[in-house]
Amino acid sequence: MTELLLMCMIAGRRAALTAVRVQSVIEIDEITPIPGTPDFILGLTALRSQALTVIDSARALGLEGRGDVRDQRAAVVEVDGHPYALLVDDAYDVGEALGDPVAVPGGFGPGWQRAARGMVETEAGPTLLVDIEALVAGPVAKAA
Numbered sequence: 001m002t003e004l005l006l007m008c009m010i011a012g013r014r015a016a017l018t019a020v021r022v023q024s025v026i027e028i029d030e031i032t033p034i035p036g037t038p039d040f041i042l043g044l045t046a047l048r049s050q051a052l053t054v055i056d057s058a059r060a061l062g063l064e065g066r067g068d069v070r071d072q073r074a075a076v077v078e079v080d081g082h083p084y085a086l087l088v089d090d091a092y093d094v095g096e097a098l099g100d101p102v103a104v105p106g107g108f109g110p111g112w113q114r115a116a117r118g119m120v121e122t123e124a125g126p127t128l129l130v131d132i133e134a135l136v137a138g139p140v141a142k143a144a
Contacts (some may be wrong), residue, residue: 002096002097003018003096003097003112003124004018004019004020004043004094004095004096005006005017005018005019005094005095005096005097005127005129006018006019006022006048006091006093006094007027007090007091007092007093007094007122007124008073008075008088008089008090008091008092009089009090009092009129010057010058010061010088010130011057011058011061011063011089011091012089013108013112013128014123014124014126014127014128014144015088015116015127015128015130016077016095016097016123016127016129016130017037017077017086017130017132018144019058019094020134021077021078021132022076022077023076023077023078023083024047024073024075024076025053025074025075025076025091026047026074026076026085027071027072027073027074027075028043028054028069028070028071028085028087029045029070029071030045030046030074031043031044031045031054031069032044032045034058034125035077035079036052038138039056039059039065039103039106040054040055040056040059040065040138040139041053041054041056042054042055042056042062042069042087042115043071043086043123045074046119047076047085047110050083051083052070052076052083052084052134053083054074054084054087054128055082055084055085055086055087055136056084056087056136057087057088057130057135058087058138058140059138060115060134060135060136060138060139061109061111061112061114061115061135061139062111062139062140063109063111066087066089066093069087069103072088072089072134072141073088073089073090073091074087074088075088075091076128076135077132079133079136080134082108083143085093086132086135086136088138093123093124094138095122097120097121097122097129098121098122098123099120099121100118100120100121101117101118101119101120102118102119103118103119103141104118104119104128105119108128108142110140111139112128114134114140115130115131115134116129116130116131117129117130118126118140120136135138
């Protein structure tokens with residue numbers, strides 16, 4: 001596998017998004033809340049006159065999100081024709097997967113088990129390969 005990856009940190013873990021799916025990396029400035037949406041959807045922000053739905057990636061994994069997201073980086077992606085800004089702790093490099101993904105080892109929690117396509121080896125070490133659609137879908141709803 002020689003797939004290019006956007007190397008980032010999500011919820012304190014080394015993660016990667018398939019680079020060809022990332023349109024750009026931006027800094028989030030203003031977010032306009034959307035009433036009635038799940039808590040992992042923070043609201044809307046604008047990029048070149050286009051509205052982006054802002055997803056808190058940590059909350060989408062079922063983890064604790066960050067309080068203040070001002071100046072936080074986000075990867076701009078498109079899913080089913082809709083643009084999203086996926087908040088990441090940091091986006092720091094573009095690297096290459098050095099092998100095929102393997103199963104995510106236990107201990108990462110159910111959010112990562114659901115949202116990671118696997119663990120890949122990179123020059124920076126083992127990295128969780130994120131399923132973009134799983135982040136946009138958010139955490140699995142708990143049974144009532």
